[in-house]
Amino acid sequence: KTVAWIERGGSPVDGVLYNAELTRDARFVQAAGAAALIRLEKAQLEADIKASTSDLAASRVRLLEMAHAERRRLERDLHDGVQQHLVALRIKLEMAADAIRDDPTQAERVLASVGSRMDDILHEVRSLARGIYPSLLSERGVAEALRAAARSAPVPVEVRGRVGRYGEDIEVAVYFCCIEALQNVAKHAGAEATAVVTLTEDDGRLAFEVCDLGLGFNARTAPHGSGLINMRDRIEAVGGSVEVTSRRGRGTSVRGSVPVE
Structure with a gap:
């Protein structure tokens, strides 16, 4: 028996083991070579598909991790920024409610500061929104x-x-x-x-x-x-x-x- 090697780029990548006496029939040689080549291409295609599937799965995992990280960042920014502003705003409104009968002037001053605090909250929310998805991107x-x-x-x-x-x-x-x-x-x-x-x-x-x-x-x-x-x-x-x-x-x-x- 004899081995006929199939080469790619000058290097053997597969082989066909055959009886030398059968090489007298050219049709057998052609069929054996074609079968070996099909088997080789099938194996290469399967390897490529497996690698692509693995890369796609890894990419999806990374995208999910990015989404989770962005969600955690947003939660942290809301807690440290907007939530603290809202807590302070609630305290001021309670102070104004307590003072509105006994000291209307003081209540007016507190309510005036509430307006400034609302501006801070609005600015904070807009900054967060720009960091997530700029409105100009969807608009223009x-x-x-x-x-x-x-x-x-x-x-x-x-x-x-x-x-x-x-x-x-x-x-x-x-x-x-x-x-x-x-x-x-x-x-x-x-x-x-x-x-x-x-x-x-x-x-x-x-x-x-x-x-x-x-x-x-x-x-x-x-x-x-x-x-x-x-x-x-x-x-x-x-x-x-x-x-x-x-x-x-x-x-x-x-x-x-x-x-x-």
């Missing part, structure tokens, strides 16, 4: 929401491009991915860094790029932090892709795209 789209975010960014940011409106899941994913990239610029690119956000639509895909002229890093050796994982999870959840390129002293670029048709 991802480009205008990013321009608004750029105006309050800790580094100079220019937003280029005018694109249309898309599904909420797409706009939210692209917006928060760009915000994550801008936060990384502020953290790691250096004090003199500037950033440019570019949005384009072509061939049924919304593309975005966040690039900076900061310090950069060695993309091959630098560890992948949670920021990059979060960006990929968000974009891949809507069928898109994102990649990061960087060189020391040349800045960093985050590029991605999502289908919009």
